[in-house]
Amino acid sequence: MAIRGHVDTMEGSYLTGWATSVPDTGNCAITVTDQEGKLLAKGRASRHRPDLAALGLGRTTFGYRIAVPLSEEPRLLRVLGNGEELIGSPVAVGPGLFDGLFSLEGDQLVGWVSERAPAKQAPFITVRNQAGQEVARGQSVFEAQPADPLFAPARFRLTLDADCFGAGEMLLEVAANGQNIGRTSCNLALRAHLETITPTRMVGWVLSPDVPKRIFALDVYRNGILEETDHCDLERTDVQAHFPDSPTPGFDISLDPLQQAADQPVSLTLRFAGGKRDLFDGPYLLAGRPAAVAALQRAAHLAHAGLPGIGTGERALLTAALQEFLAKMRAQDGLVLDRQPAPLPAPGGGKRVAIVMPIYRGVEVTQACIESVLAHRQAETDLLVLINDASPDEAMAPMLAGYAGLPNVVLLENGDNLGFVGSVNRGLALVKGSDVLLLNSDTVMFAGGLDELLRVAAADPAIGTVTAMSSNATIFSYPSAELREAALADISWPELAALALAENAGLCADVPTGHGFCMLIKAEVMARIGALDEAFGRGYGEENDFCARAAALGYRNVAAGGVIVEHKESISFGNERASLVAQNQPPAECALPRIYPADHGFRGP
Known part of the structure; x- marks a missing residue:
């Protein structure tokens, strides 16, 4: 008989979770042991939990909340249901490990925190946004007379800084004595004149x-x-x-x-x-x-x-x-x-760059793109923002969810399909103040490419955007715009990317426009120009308009000769590409008339 179950969290001395047998034949016996198998606590999974209705098992009385002894020594607890180890086991306990629960009430974060050890001192609570900037802080306080001695958490009520107002969507990470205890989000409106x-x-x-x-x-x-x-x-x-x-x-x-x-x-x-x-x-x-x-x-x-x-x-x-x-x-x-x-x-905020990736179709190519970014970014300083634009691919959401818990990875999910422009703008609003790399989900980055884009951008204060060269990206295509190749006969794309970086590092050429498949935009330019123009709908031509506005302010749009990014192109738009190009080319021509058809004369650095 199989056991389904999970260890959720600790609430003071209580271990919480759920467990049931399949087929359902009654409540599971829960036992908690140390690593050597010594019994520490036992109980049954019989508590009512309304949230368990989502599992569709016909009842909701298979939760558990079992008191376990806590000590000053760190150790691991094994949690078993009818003798089978549950998902989430073993559980680490000891000093410096915290659990908590909190919610937003207007501009105040209200909640509790408990330590997985005998309580001695209430922890200090800090709240940081997605840029790593501290937006609230304060000391938690123990209750004078807790109702349950086995659950005597420290309480806190923190007021968010004023910079949280009018900042748009903001993701908040809450920490106790520096250890993350959970995440939430806010979007506090501001009216001002x-x-x-x-x-x-x-x-x-x-x-x-x-x-x-x-x-x-x-x-x-x-x-x-x-x-x-x-x-x-x-x-x-x-x-x-x-x-x-x-x-x-x-x-x-x-x-x-x-x-x-x-x-x-x-x-x-x-x-x-x-x-x-x-x-x-x-x-x-x-x-x-x-x-x-x-x-x-x-x-x-x-x-x-x-x-x-x-x-x-x-x-x-x-x-x-x-x-x-x-x-x-x-x-x-x-x-x-x-x-x-x-x-x-x-x-x-400690962020070197924010990589904004709108996602719609193509699970395998999207996963390859994400893996290439994770392999070649700096995890401590480079923020990756994945935006699921209501993908119709059933496997997309579960695949993306697997990345949500990684350091400096944020997953946004659009309730409705916003298209490329709307999704990018949602991401840009989230990362204001950072240099931004717009990256299509059907690309593959290679070693050193991201670093080189940032080096080129920093080489001249007048540079506003930097676009990579590619296997398939109109005027940025190698060997030329007219000769776009999925594969080259004499060299692979990773090998060519390494050769380009070795030979062309630091080289760039001015171009009439950038290309949103892999385009770095400086924070200063974003602050002065704002987001992409949503008049371009689902996409195509919006980067031409943006680069025209940057050029009008005196910024340079350049191509980085040392960066090659593989681009499969049109995975998201599919058969829509031709109609979107026809729809958006006229306004793009008005924004930057010299691009059409003159841009196709550009041959790269």
Whole structure:
């Protein structure tokens, strides 16, 4: 007779789980022994657990919760049902091992934690987001008079930092004394408006519909220096008309006059107090008329300074554009520019890069892609985000679930099919502040490729995107766009990738656009441009539009000559490819007309 069962967790001194015999002939006898077979505890799997209905066994009375003796010495406990060892056994117990349970109540994480040893000191609780940034922390506290001496956990109630609001989907990892005890997620809404911004005054309001009574505080940085911290606690009857539970969300912050020349621009950044995220589409650059005119004149001087890359045509166009803008500025009081390069250090989370992989079809090729990334990334610093876009392949979800518990691997599951663009944007929202590698799930990465993409990107501050060469990726195809080969007669793709890296390391060439099959995007570019344009629907052409917007801000799109990535192409789109190309090519041509058909003349580095 077979036994089905599982060891779930510890709750203080109690070992919990479920077990049943197949066919079901009654409650299983549960025994707990040490590694030498010495009996430590016993009981029966007869407790009612409503969640067990999901197993479809016709009843829910086969849970167990059995008290076991805890000691100061670490050891392993074997858990058996009718003499058969259950899944999850053996269980490690001893000092420094913790269990816990928690939930979010608005902006507060509430729960308990217990140690798998005689309790002596309540642990310190920390909460980190998917970027590794700490977003809550606090000391847990033992109950004065626990109702059950065998379950006397330490309780905690932690308030999430303000940076958790308006950050979109956020994955949270909770730890006790540094040991992970579980994960949860939050998506706290933020409503905010900046009505006035000058070098000496900022007026607006900030609130959260999810936690309407929370009063936020703002830090104001001017030219990179913290000048003021103030609370958003002013009455705003106009805002209260729409958000009646938030009567005092307003702020009116004044700064001392700035002691600097009138022909110098001013940088302003607003963040939550102690926070790392720029608010209100900042940072801002403010320039009165004298400062704007002076900056334009300095730019005009640079056009005639004989700088590399500024030829006769570029000089003529730059001069004409500056003259036109200068005439406009002379008729205005000045200008305010948002989304400017940050004057403050970017938030640090220890992540070198975030690899965003949307997934739809092709279980085997997807698994090969994931394995290639895991083999060649740095597990401590490189975050892999897998996005299951409602795959119709039945084996896809179970296969992906097997990776969810690995370090720095996040699995997102779309309830409905969002397409490539929607899935990528969900991933980008999750990894704001990190350099991002967009990677198709039908690719294979080789040794050194990821490191080389990052090296090329870091070689020049002007580089915005870096695309790999490939077996099959339009203008990035080797040996050429017209000769795309699934296999080469004289060399394998891994061998060619190693040769390319050895011969072309550090080399790159400017290209009219990147290609989303394997495209690295710098965090600075994401901050200034934002996500992919969802007007491109399920996909094709969206990277052309993005790269055009990057180029318009002066960033370079380059191909890395030392990186080759195998690409099977069109696994996800299948027969839809032709119709999507036809649908999305016209807007892509408008965004970057010189790509069509000129891009096919590019031959790579």
